[in-house]
Amino acid sequence: MYKIAFTGPTGSGKTTARAALLHECEQHQVRAASLRLAEPLYQLQNIVYTYAGRPLAVPGMQDGALLASLAGHLRRIAPDAITDNFAARLANLEASGAVDLVICEDLRRPDLPAMRRLGFVVAEIATPQEQRHERLAHRGDITPVDEAHEYERPLGDRADYHIDNTGSQDALRRKIAQLLIDLSSLSRR
Numbered sequence: 001m002y003k004i005a006f007t008g009p010t011g012s013g014k015t016t017a018r019a020a021l022l023h024e025c026e027q028h029q030v031r032a033a034s035l036r037l038a039e040p041l042y043q044l045q046n047i048v049y050t051y052a053g054r055p056l057a058v059p060g061m062q063d064g065a066l067l068a069s070l071a072g073h074l075r076r077i078a079p080d081a082i083t084d085n086f087a088a089r090l091a092n093l094e095a096s097g098a099v100d101l102v103i104c105e106d107l108r109r110p111d112l113p114a115m116r117r118l119g120f121v122v123a124e125i126a127t128p129q130e131q132r133h134e135r136l137a138h139r140g141d142i143t144p145v146d147e148a149h150e151y152e153r154p155l156g157d158r159a160d161y162h163i164d165n166t167g168s169q170d171a172l173r174r175k176i177a178q179l180l181i182d183l184s185s186l187s188r189r
Contacts, residue, residue, distance in 0.1 A: 001100060002183050003090075005107035005115050008125035009152040010064060010145050011132035013165040013172060017125055018105035020169075020176040025101055028180065032101040033093055037086045037111055041067050041074075064145030071151070075110060083114035090118060101183070108151040112158060123179060124159035128166060 004021070006014040018034055025032035036042070045066055049056050074081045086104075093099060107115055107122060115122070127135075129147075136144060145152060161182070163175050 001094060001102065003102045003104070003118065003120040004179070004183060005104040005120040005122050006125055007107040007109075007112075007122060007155055007159065008127070008165075009132060009147070009154070010141075011136040011139070012125040012127040013135075014105045014125055016169065016172060017123070017163065017165070017176055018103050020173045021101075021103055021180060023173075024177050024180045030101055030180070030184075031099045032103060033099045034103045034105060035086065035089055035093065036106050037082055037104055037108070037115075038067065038071070038106045039089070040082060040085050041070050044070050058140075061140070061142060063142040065143040068145045068149055068151060071108070071110075080114065083111050083118075086111075087114070087118060109153060109155065110150070112155065121161070121183065122155065122159045123161035123163055124155050125163045125165050126154065131166065 006017050008014055022032055022034065024030075042060070045063055046056055048066060048070075049063075071082065078084075090102060093102060104115070104120065107120075112122070161179060163172070163179070165172050165175075
């Protein structure tokens with residue numbers, strides 16, 4: 001089994017890259033699954049909004065400020081809480097034998113060491129700030145994460161792949177298709 005984690009600032013195209021990779025996998029009969037590191041954070045976000053009397057109408061809606069705060073508090077209380085939860089879900093998936101590729105679309109800087117220990121290859125997606133802002137304006141997030149937050153900073157040379165997402169979605173799909181080829185060749189070594 002091989003594993004890829006996408007990272008990059010909010011609005012860079014991580015979710016779009018994940019969808020493109022899942023599509024490529026389907027085209028090449030590669031059994032793939034997607035796991036989000038932040039799944040527990042989304043669950044907590046929903047609890048907070050429900051408790052506040054404002055349940056979220058759209059699944060996956062993001063309050064970036066709240067999610068970043070929840071992540072910070074979880075890491076303060078138990079530094080490995082998020083990655084331990086992810087590792088348990090990954091272990092269940094690996095034990096099932098049902099997938100060839102696991103995709104994580106939401107790697108953030110603090111989780112990089114744990115994801116490396118779990119065997120993930122890291123692909124950083126870069127998009128110019130003005131393009132990200134345009135995408136975020138259409139996405140409808142409740143509150144954006146502060147762009148100066150450590151989670152938004154690039155990994156740079158700590159990433160294995162760098163994907164420039166300044167072009168069209170077709171251009172991104174071609175880059176993702178090449179990434180799948182690269183990953184396949186890595187697993188044969």
